[in-house]
Amino acid sequence: MSASLVCPSAGRRDVVHKAGSLLAAGACALMLGMGSPAAQAAGAVTNVKIGTVNWIGYAPFYVAEKLDLFKKYKLKVTLQMFSDPALIPPALESGALSGAMLTYDQVVGRVAAGKALKVVMPIDYSNGGDAIVASTSITKITDFKGKKVGYNPLSPSDFLLAYALKKNGLSDKDITSVSLTPEAVPAAMASGQLPIGVTYEPSLSQVLGQGGGKKFHVVFSSKDAPGLIADVLVYDDKAIASKPEEIKGVIQGYLDGMAYIKAKPDEAYAIVGKAMGISAKEAKEQVAGVYNIPLAEMPKAFVKGPDTTSYFASGEVIGTLLKAKGQISKLPATEATIDARFVKALAGQ
Numbered sequence: 001m002s003a004s005l006v007c008p009s010a011g012r013r014d015v016v017h018k019a020g021s022l023l024a025a026g027a028c029a030l031m032l033g034m035g036s037p038a039a040q041a042a043g044a045v046t047n048v049k050i051g052t053v054n055w056i057g058y059a060p061f062y063v064a065e066k067l068d069l070f071k072k073y074k075l076k077v078t079l080q081m082f083s084d085p086a087l088i089p090p091a092l093e094s095g096a097l098s099g100a101m102l103t104y105d106q107v108v109g110r111v112a113a114g115k116a117l118k119v120v121m122p123i124d125y126s127n128g129g130d131a132i133v134a135s136t137s138i139t140k141i142t143d144f145k146g147k148k149v150g151y152n153p154l155s156p157s158d159f160l161l162a163y164a165l166k167k168n169g170l171s172d173k174d175i176t177s178v179s180l181t182p183e184a185v186p187a188a189m190a191s192g193q194l195p196i197g198v199t200y201e202p203s204l205s206q207v208l209g210q211g212g213g214k215k216f217h218v219v220f221s222s223k224d225a226p227g228l229i230a231d232v233l234v235y236d237d238k239a240i241a242s243k244p245e246e247i248k249g250v251i252q253g254y255l256d257g258m259a260y261i262k263a264k265p266d267e268a269y270a271i272v273g274k275a276m277g278i279s280a281k282e283a284k285e286q287v288a289g290v291y292n293i294p295l296a297e298m299p300k301a302f303v304k305g306p307d308t309t310s311y312f313a314s315g316e317v318i319g320t321l322l323k324a325k326g327q328i329s330k331l332p333a334t335e336a337t338i339d340a341r342f343v344k345a346l347a348g349q
Contacts, residue, residue, distance in 0.1 A: 051088040051100040057124035057290040062275040064257030073249030112328035116237035118339040122301040126222035126229040129289030130200040141168040150180040151198035164220040227309035302340035
């Protein structure tokens with residue numbers, strides 16, 4: 001996701017870490033900071049900036065920010081909105097952000113480049129919310145040969161396209177690539193100059209709604225590869241070591257946001273819709289395109305398994321594709337990209 005940010009108007013490190021280890025780390029961090037006036041101030045609140053993009057899978061975060069659900073964890077979380085997801089990792093690595101919401105393929109790419117980033121919480125995986133759309137005359141991936149395809153390079157859209165092309169015996173050399181952000185795809189396709197585009201919600205619905213819903217259709221989506229496009233909460237190694245309570249609080253606030261959506265969906269989707277610039281009805285419809293992972297299931301993503309819902313399985317597929325595209329030179333160990341201690345502690349494991 002590459003560099004000026006748009007302010008909102010709006011390895012696996014030991015899986016054997018137990019809840020006691022987390023609490024001990026938090027206690028040590030607290031003791032080390034007790035000499036500072038800020039740490040001694042009663043009820044001191046820590047300001048936290050989390051980099052993100054406009055994506056329906058982040059709905060619990062939008063709700064938690066709006067309702068200030070992080071307050072009881074002594075955090076003031078601000079979601080810093082970016083127009084291009086490729087811009088977020090450099091901002092995180094520079095220290096401009098506390099944490100970030102990325103897709104797992106981004107984490108693999110940054111770790112392969114020598115960056116010390118780790119997934120601390122699974123957020124969701126796309127289940128149709130990312131898609132390759134085309135004019136109705138184009139019915140299959142093999143029809144893409146020789147045609148223009150608009151997508152955002154080095155992004156989840158690029159990765160989804162690469163995966164779809166490979167599954168159908170093609171590569172990016174068989175198409176004419178047009179560099180576009182996901183938000184620019186609907187207008188480009190509406191102009192008639194672009195027959196194929198890759199985007200995600202809410203831009204996906206904008207494309208599919210054109211011409212009364214009869215002009216474009218989905219040819220391939222993340223539903224065809226469940227778990228492959230996974231959204232994750234990411235911190236760097238330094239923050240993981242020095243700010244365990246902050247990270248725990250961010251995760252807890254997110255979980256509270258998820259619970260609020262379940263308990264009060266009408267109020268929640270009104271908040272989500274406003275954050276995303278769509279109606280509450282559209283927000284509710286679009287959430288069907290993602291699967292927000294409940295706490296009880298989160299630890300499973302960090303465990304070796306054959307399904308792409310495991311980072312070990314999806315990471316291998318992702319790394320192989322990124323290497324084939326020349327985006328990385330070596331596949332990083334999955335353990336170097338994840339840290340399960342926080343979700344395991346919160347899940348009571």
